[in-house]
Amino acid sequence: MVNDTSKATASRSGWGLLWLALTLAVLAVGFYHAMTAPTEATMGNLYRVFFYHFPHTILSFLFPYLNCGASLLYLFWRGSSRERALKADAFAVASAEVTVLYASVGLATGMLWARAAWGIWWTWDARLTTYLLLWLLYVSYLLLRSFSAAGQTAVVSAVLAIFAAIDIPICYMSIRWWRTQHPAPVFGGGADSGIDPSMYPAVWWNLVGWTMWGAFVLGLRYAIERRRQRQDAADALAYLGEPQEAR
Amino acid sequence: MSYAAHVWTHLRKDLRLEWRSKDSINGMLFFSLLVVSVFAIAFDPTAFPGISRQISGGLMTVAVLFAAMTALSQSWVRETQNGVLDAHRLAPAPLSALFVGKALANFLFVSAVELVLAPVFAVFYNLHPLGEVWKLLLILPLGTWALVGNGTFFAALSLRTRNRETLLPLVLLPISIPALLAMIQATTAVLTGEFEPTAWLKLLLAYDVVFTMASVLLFETILNAD
Amino acid sequence: MKIAALQDESVLEGLPEPAVELKRVSRLYGSFVALREVSLRLPAGASAVLLGENGAGKSTLLKVISGLTAPSYGTVQIFGEPPQEQRGRISTMGHATMLYDDLTGMENLIYFAGLNDMGERAALEHIAAEALRAVNLDAANPRRVGEYSQGMRQRASLARALLAQPELLLLDEPFSNLDVGSAHSMIDRLLAYGSESPTRTLLLTTHQAALAQPLAQTTITMQAGSVVSVVERAGAR
Numbered sequence: 007m008v009n010d011t012s013k014a015t016a017s018r019s020g021w022g023l024l025w026l027a028l029t030l031a032v033l034a035v036g037f038y039h040a041m042t043a044p045t046e047a048t049m050g051n052l053y054r055v056f057f058y059h060f061p062h063t064i065l066s067f068l069f070p071y072l073n074c075g076a077s078l079l080y081l082f083w084r085g086s087s088r089e090r091a092l093k094a095d096a097f098a099v100a101s102a103e104v105t106v107l108y109a110s111v112g113l114a115t116g117m118l119w120a121r122a123a124w125g126i127w128w129t130w131d132a133r134l135t136t137y138l139l140l141w142l143l144y145v146s147y148l149l150l151r152s153f154s155a156a157g158q159t160a161v162v163s164a165v166l167a168i169f170a171a172i173d174i175p176i177c178y179m180s181i182r183w184w185r186t187q188h189p190a191p192v193f194g195g196g197a198d199s200g201i202d203p204s205m206y207p208a209v210w211w212n213l214v215g216w217t218m219w220g221a222f223v224l225g226l227r228y229a230i231e232r233r234r235q236r237q238d239a240a241d242a243l244a245y246l247g248e249p250q251e252a253r
Numbered sequence: 254m255s256y257a258a259h260v261w262t263h264l265r266k267d268l269r270l271e272w273r274s275k276d277s278i279n280g281m282l283f284f285s286l287l288v289v290s291v292f293a294i295a296f297d298p299t300a301f302p303g304i305s306r307q308i309s310g311g312l313m314t315v316a317v318l319f320a321a322m323t324a325l326s327q328s329w330v331r332e333t334q335n336g337v338l339d340a341h342r343l344a345p346a347p348l349s350a351l352f353v354g355k356a357l358a359n360f361l362f363v364s365a366v367e368l369v370l371a372p373v374f375a376v377f378y379n380l381h382p383l384g385e386v387w388k389l390l391l392i393l394p395l396g397t398w399a400l401v402g403n404g405t406f407f408a409a410l411s412l413r414t415r416n417r418e419t420l421l422p423l424v425l426l427p428i429s430i431p432a433l434l435a436m437i438q439a440t441t442a443v444l445t446g447e448f449e450p451t452a453w454l455k456l457l458l459a460y461d462v463v464f465t466m467a468s469v470l471l472f473e474t475i476l477n478a479d
Numbered sequence: 480m481k482i483a484a485l486q487d488e489s490v491l492e493g494l495p496e497p498a499v500e501l502k503r504v505s506r507l508y509g510s511f512v513a514l515r516e517v518s519l520r521l522p523a524g525a526s527a528v529l530l531g532e533n534g535a536g537k538s539t540l541l542k543v544i545s546g547l548t549a550p551s552y553g554t555v556q557i558f559g560e561p562p563q564e565q566r567g568r569i570s571t572m573g574h575a576t577m578l579y580d581d582l583t584g585m586e587n588l589i590y591f592a593g594l595n596d597m598g599e600r601a602a603l604e605h606i607a608a609e610a611l612r613a614v615n616l617d618a619a620n621p622r623r624v625g626e627y628s629q630g631m632r633q634r635a636s637l638a639r640a641l642l643a644q645p646e647l648l649l650l651d652e653p654f655s656n657l658d659v660g661s662a663h664s665m666i667d668r669l670l671a672y673g674s675e676s677p678t679r680t681l682l683l684t685t686h687q688a689a690l691a692q693p694l695a696q697t698t699i700t701m702q703a704g705s706v707v708s709v710v711e712r713a714g715a716r
Contacts, residue, residue, distance in 0.1 A: 142427040149423055153414040161478035162413050165471050173428050180431040245512050254596050262593045273581045336575030339547055344594040345567035479548050
């Protein structure tokens, strides 16, 4: 069994390395553009953290839906096709971890921005609060996975994933209403209200680069989880194959 | 038996069990009183008379939240005793009816506590609501159902974990934040009369419908997750 | 005594669906193998006793048959369907009473009869009272089940298990805490129950093989998660 997968693994590793190389190249170009984009009018050079903040926050809303999709597929397949269900579960945990990763970076860069723009580390504005809630939701998903009894992890976390994915738009809307009612300093006022065209290359290269990076990390985590699953299955078969011990 | 009849059977059973032991209600009532007292020390209404209306909505919602958590964390205890849950899993009745019955029972218990808590709060904080008080009769039930519905569901989900009591708040609170926000904002709107709670009421209603549907559809999945 | 291999397919051609059919069922808990490639076939109407030491996997086997626990490998079929599709036709009784301690015997049985769709209120009361009487319990007893003696608890649990007239009855050490008289009453009750319909199948585990003799048309022995022998009594139907 190990031999059969080693060739497939080798070719997958090959593609993985290629993807990584491409990603690093794109990120390097992105870095170049981010550092050479014209200085911002009010914030000087401190605004450049935006080029890292923006892709991470946008993507942290994408990965949860990959997680939700994988969870639905897991529930759908777990009766009929066990192997596919396992793959779906591996994808679900990988995408949840990447969500937490990206949300963490989004929060950290957001706080750096707030410090640079307003001199305060945190502001309860609509965006930062939404990122915080997203982070809380998916950390709770990871906690559930670690607290759950073995063998039931996949099912219970799949259910939570569905609830969390439904909750995201509700969170987003409710927090926006909250802040239109009681306005707080608006974060990143420059973000949608027009980015100067001269900054577009930096924005786009970083967006693409960090998407590629996210895909890479997700794929890597998926592969690790699949390996762990295969190891568990091999262990189980080994335990079954052991001769009975006379009691 | 129809679905509604099954729900009614489960509800009657939960009410009867609670009536016999009175574990939940007594604990919740006293706990809520304690929480209100602690809040009064933390946010002294006499020292800051101007803002007591602004923050009371939030304080009361948090007090209700704590009260609800004490009820929710042990709402499935009687089913886990003596393997009763297995009997439910083997019976042909739809399992989601068990959930709805229990959620309704929890809803009634928490609402009973709210009926006591609200006047106590009004007295401790010298509250004279400036908005339309009758709207509280919509806000409180909708908000309570949001908490209790999801709470009953996740309490059942946490039966499948190693540290049940620890996990419930960790999983319930993030999901419930929009509902808590809506309940706080709507209550504050009624207390201060500064804005209309309508938008928040609609949000609560939508939240309740969506998550109740999700809970009913997924309950059997988590109960049979073995 | 005739030793028959129940897995011999040709013997069973033309007969109705077996009550229980396990094909290479294994169940692992981490590294612990509770069931190891168990294949078993029980025809409808069988009455079987499952013997084995503690930890041999008897309870796990019953749980897998009832559908309460999913097997790690292999398939389970009850009357031709997975156990989850046969809700209401399978009933279990074990160490736990599966009753609410704070309700009386009648209240418990009325509740479970309702869950089994056994009719409207008046009919449910009648059914519950009958079920209690059949195990020599007083239907009018106002005491809650939590206050019953051990013997009464087990009889109440049996009443609940028989309530929906299941076609497959799984009992995990039903006589463990009973005195000899009560045990014999329970055995008589089970024999009567089984004889009421030709498809009713019984499978029970026990440490008291001699006591359970009347019910042991088939005797299955387990050891370390495997079924090591299946013995049919001569003259079995």
